[in-house]
Amino acid sequence: MVGGTCIKFGDNINTDVIIPGRYLVSIDPVELAEHAFEPLGEDVQTRLRKSQVVVAGYNFGCGSAREQAASCLIGAGIQAVVAKSFARVFFRNSINTGLLAIQCAEAVDAIEDGGEVWIDPQRGIVTSGNRQFAFEPYPENIRRILDAGGLLSYVSKYVLAARR
């Protein structure tokens, strides 16, 4: 079970807002986190760092293929993103960096900004207050990448180990 306090955004939050291109010179999640959501101002940034879950509307992470859009959230202490839908590259980057990306539109409608959200990835349940919402658990191939802690760990653990 992962979760905690959430910060809620609207639809079409793009990668330039999540992590502006000027900071892509870094791949350190903690360094990147200092600039996550910088275009939206300091209040949002402060709240992000106190949150464990990002909640968003449709098409979260649209735009660039920059993987740092996912890793900067990890650096900020975010454990999961619950959204109505994801842009496809963000979804892949999220899984590949070990960040839970949960698609569950019903839960997003019910969750209030600043409220508590808990996610049970094994059972496929999002809990907000006394309400529970089911989401489709990950297919086997994605679950194995997440369980390994991201794609590179997965490659190291399974693909390279088999070659040795």
Place this chain on the structure above:
Amino acid sequence: MGKTFAEKVMAKAAHLPETTAGQVVDVYPDLIMSHAASWRCIQSLEKLGTDQLYDVNRIAMVMDHTAPARTAKTAADQKLCREFAKKKGITKFYDINAGIAHVVLIEDGHIRPGMVVIGTDSHSTIYGALGAAGTGVGFSEVTATWVCGYLWMRVPQSIKVIIDGPLALGASAKDVMLKLIGALTADGGTYCSIEFHGSYVRGLSISERMTLCNLAMELGAKFAYVPPDDVTRTFLREHGVDPLDYEEIYPDDDAVYLKTVHIDGSQIVPQIACPHTVDNVKPIHEVSGIKVDQVFIGSCANAKYEDLAEAAEILKDRKIAPGVRLIVTPASRKVIERIVNEGIFDIFLRSGAVITNPGCGACAGDGGVMADGEVTLSTANRNFQGRMGSYQADIYLASPSVAAATAIRGVITDPREFLVKEGQYI
């Protein structure tokens, strides 16, 4: 039941007899592109502790986003790439003088029909212009694919976009796409393969096909595709590709599509994507007159030879408005060579434009950025807040013709003001 382009190209790259939309398969890309992000891939590879690459001939590296280096850090990153490419024998390595990865790889014959290409850039959908399946991934995924040779992909559903032509005077591929993105919205094609068909597309130049497929990304698309035809074959031949080295893939007539969208090209007027989303699209008359501080003609969407020629037709013998900065960033070294030879370079220069080195430039925020409260009209493909400097600046997106007309007037201007009815430029 018939198959779409995506279902067929995924089957080919997954070495399977067939695939169906929704299926998850392991795909072996024919080409793995990385741009400015290459150093991140190399560092990730070092962390993995292996230097065994699946197939070095499938790797292409292009130093495009931040070139030439402006900081010692970027210079060190590029040095790492240069040395890695040399050590590993990566022959498709392009240094800071080449231009934007997508355009360079197409110009140099590395993209062919029927290929699957992944790249560390979302606009990799552009490869559909030559009937290839291109899509963006993150740097870890490129690293993993360098090593493994494959990555998982879900076979996408497909959307058929039928565009009837010819287009109305003053409209271009950019206007078609902005209109489509405005209608379908920024996630109207998420996870989908967008196939372009119709009388406008048949016989269309590769440059305009590139603009269509590039902008398809702004619908959230996974792939874009234009069926290869004689225009494709001629282009490939002229760019040194042997017909025996590729396999054209076509969708079946009875393929199953998520939906079909019709566009009547004769009704398209110049379109503008307003701040701060690409789907905030308005016909030009609703925004004309807005004052601009800067005009940017560049990016993988619209800085090819044909795009610059389109802008130059309007800028010829004219000056840009006082106080307006016109920045022209040709997509590649080869584009520069051609505009120099054909006198287009001089037209820009005399108009008052500044012409930069080839590459991504201002579209990636690498030079040409804005101060608080400023406005840029750009031929690029993204207008997200803060993409070009200040978070308190506005970016409008439009075609090269609109950009040229706007630079002359200093306010967003309909390019048809510079055209006479017979389609002749005055």
